[in-house]
Amino acid sequence: xxxxxxxxxxxxxxxxxxxxxxxxxxxxxxxxxxxxxxxxxxxxxxxxxxxxxxxxxxxxxxxxxxxxxxxxxxxxxxxxxxxxxxxxxxxxxxxxxxxxxxxxxxxxxxxxxxxxxxxxxxxxxxxxxxxxxxxxxxxxxxxxxxxxxxxxxxxxxxxxxxxxxxxxxxxxxxxxxxxxxxxxxxxxxxxxxxxxxxxxxxxxxxxxxxxxxxxxxxxxxxxxxxxxxxxxxxxx
Numbered sequence: 626x627x628x629x630x631x632x633x634x635x636x637x638x639x640x641x642x643x644x645x646x647x648x649x650x651x652x653x654x655x656x657x658x659x660x661x662x663x664x665x666x667x668x669x670x671x672x673x674x675x676x677x678x679x680x681x682x683x684x685x686x687x688x689x690x691x692x693x694x695x696x697x698x699x700x701x702x703x704x705x706x707x708x709x710x711x712x713x714x715x716x717x718x719x720x721x722x723x724x725x726x727x728x729x730x731x732x733x734x735x736x737x738x739x740x741x742x743x744x745x746x747x748x749x750x751x752x753x754x755x756x757x758x759x760x761x762x763x764x765x766x767x768x769x770x771x772x773x774x775x776x777x778x779x780x781x782x783x784x785x786x787x788x789x790x791x792x793x794x795x796x797x798x799x800x801x802x803x804x805x806x807x808x809x810x811x812x813x814x815x816x817x818x819x820x821x822x823x824x825x826x827x828x829x830x831x832x833x834x835x836x837x838x839x840x841x842x843x844x845x846x847x848x849x850x851x852x853x854x855x856x857x858x859x860x861x
Contacts, residue, residue, distance in 0.1 A: 629789060629812040630829035637831050639661070639793035640802070641698075641710040643749045644826075645760045646789020648729035648817035653842040654760075655789065655814055657826060658698045660706050660837040670694060671856045672703075672809035672837035673752075677701040679839040684858045693737055693744075697837050706841065709748040710794060711849050712739060717748065727761055728778060735774040736767045741801040743767040747792045751844040757783050762792050779809040789814045817842060 629644060641822070644657040660681065662668040663777040673682045680701030696711050701722035702718040705727075709717065713734045727750040738774045745767075751760040759782040781790060790809040795802045815822060823840040831836070838855040 626788075626811050626813055630825045632791060632810060632812050633826065634829040636793075636797060638798040638834055639805075639830075640744070640795040641747065642791060642793030643708045643710070643747050643762060644789055644791045644812070645708075645751050646812070646814045647758060647761065647784050647786050647845075648692040648693070648814055648822075648842070649787035650816045651786035652846070653819075654705055654751060655817075655822065656699075656708060656749075656751055656759055656841045656843070657823075658710075659826065659830060659835070660698070660710075660794075660838060661830065661834045662836045663834060667694065667748045668834075668836055670836055671858050671860055672698075672839050673860060674852070674854055675700070678794070678841075678852040679852075679854065681837075684702050684860075692745075693739055699841070704752055704754065706751045706753075706843070707749070708751070709742075709746070711746050713746050713748055714813055717750065727763070730780055731763050731765060731776060737764050743795050743804070744802070745804050747794060747805075749792070749855075751843075753838060753845055754847065756845050758843075758845060759783065760790075762790055764792055764805065764809075766804050774835055777808065788812075791854060796851075819853050820850045823855060827855040 627771045671684050672679045680697045717730040728855045748766040749762045819842040840853045842851045
C-alpha cells in the first residue's frame with residue numbers, strides 16, 4: 626500500500642480527486658478534495674471557504690459556460706460530509722434531505738458532457754462520530770465501448786487507523802484525457818496533524834497544474850472539525 630502523497634506525486638495530472646480515511650493515531654476522520662487545471666480558465670479558479678465546506682469560484686471575470694467549472698465540492702448535509710467534483714453534490718444533498726440515499730442520488734447522474742474527455746464524476750459521503758467513521762466513494766464513468774454510464778460504488782465501514790481510499794478523475798495527462806481506471810486506491814495516512822497533512826498533499830500535486838486543495842479533520846471523539854485550504858491564486 627502506497628502513502629497518499631506518494632500516490633499523487635507520481636501523477637502529473639490526476640485532475641480532481643477525493644481522499645477519505647482515518648489518521649494513523651485513530652483520532653480523526655480525514656477528508657480531502659483537490660482541484661487541478663490545464664486551461665487558463667480552469668487555473669483561474671479558487672476554493673473559497675463556506676460555512677460548512679468549500680465552493681469553487683473564479684478569481685477573475687466569469688465568461689462563457691462555467692456550468693462544469695463552478696460548483697460546491699464540499700458541504701455538510703446533516704451528519705454527512707459530501708465531497709464531489711461537480712454539481713452532483715447538490716443532487717446528493719437534495720436526496721439525503723428527502724429520505725433518499727447517496728446511491729439513489731447518483732443513479733440519476735452521469736459522467737460530465739465535456740467531449741472528448743467525458744470526465745468521470747467522483748463523489749463521496751462520510752459520517753464520523755461515536756469513536757468511528759464510515760464512508761462511501763463513487764465514480765461515474767463513460768463505458769469505453771459506447772456512451773453508457775458505468776457507476777461504481779465503494780463502501781468502507783470502520784476503516785483501520787492509518788488507512789484511506791483515493792479516487793480521482795484522470796489516469797494522467799493527454800488529449801483526450803484518459804479516465805481513471807480500476808477501483809478506489811488504498812493508501813496510507815499519517816498522524817493527525819491537519820496543517821502538516823495539507824502541506825504534504827499540496828506539495829505532492831504537480832506545481833504547474835494544481836489549483837486548490839481542501840482538507841478537513843473530523844475528531845472521532847467529538848468536537849469541531851479542523852479545515853485547511855490551499856490555493857495557487859490568492860483568494861483576495
